[in-house]
Amino acid sequence: MLITEANSLAERGGPESVVSTSPTTVDVDKDGPAAAAGVGNGRRLVTQQSSVWTRRQQAVCVRHAFKHYGSNKNPNHVLQNLNMTVPKGTIYGLLGASGCGKTTLLSCLVGRRHLNSGEIWVLGGKPGTKGSGVPGKRVGYMPQEIALLGEFSIRETMMYFGWIFSMPSSEIQERLDFLLNFLDLPSQNRLVKNLSGGQQRRVSFAVALMHDPELLILDEPTVGVDPLLRQSIWHHLVQITKDGNKTVIITTHYIEEARQAHAIGLMRSGKLLAEESPSALLTTYNCLSLEEVFLKLSRKQGSAPGAPAVPGATDANMTNNISVASLNWGNKKDEPVFVTEESGVVGLNFHQSKEMLINESNGHLDQLNKNRAGKSEPVVDCDDCTDCFKLTTRGKMRALLQKNFLRMWRNVGVMLFIFVLPVMQVILFCLAIGRNPTGLHLAIVNHEMNFTTKECPVYNNCSLTWLSCRYIQQLDNETIVKDYFETKEEALDAVRSGDAWGALYFTENFTDALVARMALGQNSDNETLDQSEIRVWLDMSNQQIGLMLNRDLQFSYRDFAQDLLSQCNNNPKLADIPIQFKEPIYGSNDPSFTDFVAPGVILTIVFFLAVALTSSALIIERMEGLLDRSWVAGVSPFEILFSHVVTQFVVMCGQTALVLIFMIVVFEVECKGDMFWVIILTILQGLCGMCFGFVISAICELERNAIQLALGSFYPTLLLSGVIWPVEGMPVVLRYISLGLPLTLATTSLRSMLTRGWKIDEPDVYNGFIATIIWIALFLTISLVVLKVKRG
């Protein structure tokens, strides 16, 4: 029968290699691998060259697969020279102990991971190559973890994946109705996060079945599923593979349920111990259960050389992944058994395995062969090539955008974070930063006044008496709280103990000395000059308060002197120092710290909110398994990034509007420039922060690391970008570093627009735009590259 298959292939015009090499005959009793397998029944092994063409005919064909995790120096070998053949139209049960590498193998099949060496063919193509359809809609993958969005309802989950697979909504709904019923799922409007573990697994299974793919890869789909439903799942799998167009690869820890598979691969330590139909395995190993077979094979593999052999199995067949039961294939004893020359797999080239499975699976594959008879298998070269040059599809964008928006909408905390936080930050900044301190205690010792009666008269005319009182009255009562002390020592003690920010001392003949100083001018003696001075001791530990008191004391003296001079009909200008500060070109003579910091604060708020929002976005999806599942469904890194960019852009526009409205309209931060360019620059900075967030998200595996990196970058950026202190105050090296940061030139640009009213044609302004755009491009490129590398 096997030879007939090969001949019929030759008649159909199959590749020459299959036909021309078939006559090579090996005497199995002498040198063939089957000799070691104890095949001494006089049957011949016929070497059949495994060609690319034959491999492409299988649903899955793995040859000499090696895969290790970790570094080359210290590798953890997971797949070791593994060969596997899954004919089309079969259910293939992949069994093995926990940690033997099943999930790794499956992830290589769906293109999520790459082998270190070896070959994989899935549905005629190599996973991950253009046009192979894998990853993509030709495969349905149910990973071991739930890998769904908890915030989505069952219906929304189905819509998400259905749209990714370009299915129309009506078709998705039809499929959904069927799957809800078939998998005994609750109402389609229930949120996934509120379902039981078993229900969630069934939704995950439904997602894999959704688009009716050619190849279903199911990693433990029956965990947490009751026996009845388990049986109906298996029944369904048998049904869908019946016509030979669908193939299922399934892993399960319930070994006995795999009896319903057409073929079983028993895997251990990165190798297939055997690859057979369940009944062949039971017969060959003379066991009653598959579990027994597995134990026998495992013991054999683990036993020392020279240990008693399991009937029908040897070290040689195990290491060569030989299908022992294939030796029973064919009804006649003298029929040859084909050996795939390259792989060393006995019997498991596609014709033999099909043939075998027909016999072993109650005729199910008889039907399969009938369906295919006379039909030459099309070689899938570029099945999906209409999509090869498309960047995305409408369905994918619709799915990804809805997912991003719904996710935000459903999460009240995130919504508050997005819109309330920037407003709160602006309000807090405007209320807390830049205002003059008030209620500062000043310890005053005035020997001119009577300390007991506290008498200190003030005359607002040309009276030259009690001038110390007149000066003290000039001090702003809101800023300064005046505490009187009898002696200088007491006043200084008040400063030392932190009860006052400074001490002010007037001698007992202050007024006389001051009048003499004004009258005598350059003829004043030192004694007069000394006595006319107001002595001040400040607590300069707080620079802002110290400098402000210093400034207020001087301005108060100038106002006091000008007032006195004008009351006495003298020119008040005599009280000024001979430097005249005219109306400033930009800004005011009484500049506000708020106006200096505000541009940088606006950009920092928008930049770092975007970082915070995006830095964990991809990580959460990755940790939920949704990212992996989306990759397998055929979504590209570009599509993921693009959908996030669009979502974030919408959010950014809202945030920018709120920040600018509160800063400029509510708190009246100066804005002399063109509002249009101010808005554009702010949005661009938000986009820049978002792209930086993507980089963090793509680089970090854990959310914790992303938070650390985002927070860690916050302070250096804030300190070095000239937001709170001029760049000109930094050491030269830091200045260059500062110029290379994304916020520095943008802050200068926004400051120039807000406070100077400069237009876009000024270099200081347009440099900020150019730098921001360069950073956006750089961050996007980095995250795209990292995502592509990580996707494998």
Ligand SMILES: Nc1ncnc2c1ncn2[C@@H]1O[C@H](COP(=O)(O)OP(=O)(O)OP(=O)(O)O)[C@@H](O)[C@H]1O
């Ligand atoms: N990303 C990874 N990095 C490093 N080692 C890994 C990684 N994924 C899996 N491994 C290791 O590879 C081995 C095989 O893991 P794999 O998940 O493929 O096993 P499995 O057969 O699917 O197990 P189970 O049945 O428990 O799911 C294990 O030792 C595991 O620790």
